Amino acid sequence: xAQQVFVCNEIEMKDGDVRIVRQDRIEVxxxxxxGAFYAYRNHCLHQGGPACEGIIRGKVVDIxxxxxxxxxxxxxxxxxxxxxxxxxxxxKLKTGECAPDPKLRLKRHDVVQREGGVYVVI
Amino acid sequence: MNIITPIVRDPxxxxxxxxxxxxxxxQQAEDRKYEDFMIxxxxxxxxxxxxxxxxxxxxxxPVMRDNFKFSKGQTLHPRSTGGYQEMAGRITxxxxxxxxxxxxxxxxxDIGLTRKWMDAMGVDVACIFPTPMLGLGLNPxxxxxxxxxxxxxxxxxxxxxxxxxxxxxMLYLPVNDPDAALKMVEDFGGRKGVIGFLVTTARxxxxxxxxxxxLYRALEERGLPIAFHSATNWGDQGMNIxxxxxxxxxxxFSWFNILHMTNWVVNGIPExxxxxxxxxxxxxxxxxxxxxxxxDNEYMMRSSEAPTLKRLPSExxxxxxxSTQPMExxxxxxxxxxxxxxxxxxxxxxxxxxxPHWDMDLPSTIYDLPFLSQQAKRNILGESARKLFKLDTLIxxxxxxxxxxxxxxx
Numbered sequence: 332x333a334q335q336v337f338v339c340n341e342i343e344m345k346d347g348d349v350r351i352v353r354q355d356r357i358e359v360x361x362x363x364x365x366g367a368f369y370a371y372r373n374h375c376l377h378q379g380g381p382a383c384e385g386i387i388r389g390k391v392v393d394i395x396x397x398x399x400x401x402x403x404x405x406x407x408x409x410x411x412x413x414x415x416x417x418x419x420x421x422x423k424l425k426t427g428e429c430a431p432d433p434k435l436r437l438k439r440h441d442v443v444q445r446e447g448g449v450y451v452v453i
Numbered sequence: 454m455n456i457i458t459p460i461v462r463d464p465x466x467x468x469x470x471x472x473x474x475x476x477x478x479x480q481q482a483e484d485r486k487y488e489d490f491m492i493x494x495x496x497x498x499x500x501x502x503x504x505x506x507x508x509x510x511x512x513x514x515p516v517m518r519d520n521f522k523f524s525k526g527q528t529l530h531p532r533s534t535g536g537y538q539e540m541a542g543r544i545t546x547x548x549x550x551x552x553x554x555x556x557x558x559x560x561x562x563d564i565g566l567t568r569k570w571m572d573a574m575g576v577d578v579a580c581i582f583p584t585p586m587l588g589l590g591l592n593p594x595x596x597x598x599x600x601x602x603x604x605x606x607x608x609x610x611x612x613x614x615x616x617x618x619x620x621x622x623m624l625y626l627p628v629n630d631p632d633a634a635l636k637m638v639e640d641f642g643g644r645k646g647v648i649g650f651l652v653t654t655a656r657x658x659x660x661x662x663x664x665x666x667x668l669y670r671a672l673e674e675r676g677l678p679i680a681f682h683s684a685t686n687w688g689d690q691g692m693n694i695x696x697x698x699x700x701x702x703x704x705x706f707s708w709f710n711i712l713h714m715t716n717w718v719v720n721g722i723p724e725x726x727x728x729x730x731x732x733x734x735x736x737x738x739x740x741x742x743x744x745x746x747x748x749d750n751e752y753m754m755r756s757s758e759a760p761t762l763k764r765l766p767s768e769x770x771x772x773x774x775x776s777t778q779p780m781e782x783x784x785x786x787x788x789x790x791x792x793x794x795x796x797x798x799x800x801x802x803x804x805x806x807x808x809p810h811w812d813m814d815l816p817s818t819i820y821d822l823p824f825l826s827q828q829a830k831r832n833i834l835g836e837s838a839r840k841l842f843k844l845d846t847l848i849x850x851x852x853x854x855x856x857x858x859x860x861x862x863x
Contacts, residue, residue, distance in 0.1 A: 336459045353460040356480075378815050384464040386542055416474065416545040418812060419716050453459075 335443055346367075349383060352431035354453045359440050360384070364411060364424055370451045371397065371413070371427045372438035387411050387424060388432050388447060413437075426447030465534065469549030471566060471809075473572035481817045482575030488852035488859075490831045492816055493838040494579040496734050496776045498562045500655055501583040503551065507612065509602035517596065526596060529585060537698035544811045560616040565721070567620060570808050574815055577835070577849045579629035579781065580648065581594065581613070581622050584628070584810075587684040590656030595629045602627040604640055614646030618847065621842070623649035623732075626799045628656060631664040635851060638671045649677045649732070652671040654709035655684035661720035662765040669726045678730040678774070678841065683710045702812075706779070710736040714770070718748060721761025723769040735807060739781045739788075741863055742795045771797050774841060776805035778814040790824045799829045803838045 344363040351373055352359045358373035360383020364373040375382035390405030396402050406447040412430055418425050421430040422437050429435035466715045467473065481489075501508060505526050513520040520528045536766060539547030555565020571579055583605060589598050597754035613620055624641055626634040641647055650672060652660065672679055685705035687693060692708075695701050710733050715732070717723070733741075762769070775796055782789060796802060807813045819825070819833050839846065848856070856862070 338461055349464065349630075351462050351464055378818065379481060381474070381477055384474075385545055388543070403785070412544045416543070419540045419543045429614075 333452050336349075336453050337450040338339060338448070338451055341444060341447050341449055347387065348402065349387075351381075352451055352453070357453055358383075359451050359453060360413070361440075361442060362387075362424060368442035368444065369427075369447060370416035370440040370442045371422070372398070372440070374438075375415040375417065375420050376429060376435050377418055377420045379437060380415045380420075382415040382420065382422060383413060385414040386411060390421075390423075391432065399450065458770055469545070469551060469553055471546070471550075471569040472573055474546060478815055479573045479575075480625060481815060482573070482852075483855065485575075485817065485820050487816065488819075488848065488855040491578070491835040491846055491848060492574075492576045492804065492858075493730070493835040493842075493844070494574075494576045494806045495838050496577075496582065496804040497567075497570075497579045497808050498584050498810060499567060500550070500809075502585060502610075504608070504612075504624045508601075508604055508608045508706075511607045513603065514596070514600050514602050515707075517600045521601070526585070529589060529592065529601060529634050538811050539794040546809055547811070550809065557580075561612055563613060564617045564620065567617075570806075571619065572849060574806060574808070574849045575849075575852060576806065576816070577847050577852065578619050578621060578844060579806075582619050582651065582682060583609075583625070584634075586625060587653050587682060588655055588686070589625070590628060590653045590687060595627075597606070599630045599633040600860075603637065606637065608764060610641060610644045614644070618646075619847065621646045621648045621844075623651040623678070624675060626650050626652055626668070628658055628660070628665075631662075631668060632801050634665075635668045635671055636740075638668065638675070638677070638725070639742030642671075642675050642677055647677075647740060648844070651680045651681055651682055653684060654681045654713045655686040656704070656709075659716060660713050661716050661722060666725075669722065669729055673726045673729040676843075678732055680732040680734055681710055681713055682734040683707070683736045685725055688728065690762070693860075694741075707736040707740040711740055714744060715748065718769055718817075719752075719759045721759065723772070724761045724763060730774065731843075732776065732803065734776040734805065735778060737779050737781050738775065738792050738796070738802075739775070741770065742792055745795060767795075771795070771801070771862060774801050774803055774837075775802050778805040778807045779799060779812040780814055780818055782818065785823070788821075793824070799826075800837055803841070804834045804835045 336352055336354050338352055338361050346363055347362050350361045355390040359370050361370045362374045373381050373383040389408040390410040390412055392407050393404055394402040411424040413424050414421050427437035427439050509521045555562035556568055559565030592598050606624045626637055628634050649724045685701050687701050692701055719736055745767035752766050804819055816834055820830050
């Protein structure tokens with residue numbers, strides 16, 4: 332049966348932080364981003380790597396001129412990606428969707444904030 | 454009631470450790486009971502850069518030795534275009550591995566680091582190759598290839614292979630100097646842990662040239678396989694119109710083996726040296742049916758150009774060996790299954806991780822394929838390589854402990 336597992340006190344996680352919570356055989360990555368909390372199964376859909384233990388980086392976008400000639404690349408920080416450290420598979424931090432194939436998605440877990448604590452439902 | 458206390462950790466505050474990075478690989482190994490059979494990894498790597506100081510001391514030529522020491526190894530890479538394998542920090546092991554410690558009690562740091570990933574994945578024996586050396590065949594100074602290859606092979610056999618029975622290698626051949634390559638086989642062919650010899654295929658020597666016949670004869674006589682390990686070469690006149698590493702890597706790692714395989718077959722090398730076993734490494738699998746079909750089709754029209762052949766090109770290719778990684782496996786199970794059939798995968802395909810490189814494959818990439826029998830999985834993951842290299846069965850201590858915990862005799 333699902334239960335709320337204590338992660339940490341809210342003040343202990345700042346924007347950009349992640350905590351890995353292991354309960355029995357299930358591992359979940361809990362993120363704080365722009366004040367909100369997100370949690371996903373720490374299991375890459377590629378080869379089972381620790382998807383939530385890599386870096387976070389904005390989506391890379393190509394910039395084109397009006398005539399469609401290439402100008403440069405930049406990061407779109409409004410769409411941060413979770414990146415699996417084994418092979419680089421990328422997932423959208425806000426939805427868990429696999430960036431190049433939205434049919435694939437990390438399993439999402441609910442996060443509950445109460446009495447100054449952060450809990451993840453596992 | 455059994456209450457399990459949750460564990461909470463901050464991965465960004467932890468010291469990098471291969472065993473932790475690969476904790477999920479260890480879980481896969483336990484879940485799939487890899488302790489029940491031997492796993493051989495025919496293509497894995499270490500970073501010889503971490504041992505440059507030791508290796509440079511093995512260079513015979515004192516002038517060359519100083520060149521290597523003072524250039525800190527740049528002598529090896531006059532055409533370097535590197536810097537993309539680590540994906541700008543996304544593959545975390547690239548930036549952190551240099552500071553990682555080996556294992557206490559291990560005879561060498563490289564042995565300790567290698568044991569860590571082998572134990573996590575459930576690999577019992579690993580065939581180890583270097584990393585930057587894969588491009589050494591492109592060095593315009595032939596003596597650099599010859600001198601460094603000899604130094605590396607001496608270092609590897611004396612400092613690593615002599616100390617660790619779970620690590621073996623197919624030694625680098627300095628192919629740009631055929632006599633030096635032959636001498637390498639003569640001098641090192643009988644050393645502990647040497648299970649064959651390696652040709653890196655990012656190079657521009659025709660491997661069907663008459664100058665290599667003594668080399669192939671020497672390998673055949675000793676029963677030692679020849680392996681062809683591909684690589685990228687961004688400086689290639691064709692490849693250098695690509696501007697992204699994804700293109701260079703996707704094409705290059707297949708291309709150089711496509712080229713040399715084609716020359717190998719149409720020049721009848723398998724007919725001239727029927728006892729010489731060849732292994733084609735790190736080109737994935739999709740290229741093999743492509744080359745088989747192309748060559749068979751052309752051969753039926755132009756057999757007079759390849760009169761040494763007595764069978765279709767694909768029939769020779771079906772008797773060669775291939776390493777699994779990097780296996781193309783996105784939405785293509787029916788194609789993959791057909792490819793396995795075409796190459797006689799149950800006897801000719803050999804598992805390779807390529808760890809620690811960025812596109813490594815775990816044993817589960819083979820073990821979890823739904824169309825393979827249990828015996829086929831075991832063959833690909835280890836048994837076929839064990840027979841090919843005439844290795845004794847060896848089960849790693851960690852896997853033996855798991856067997857013992859299950860009450861199974863090792």
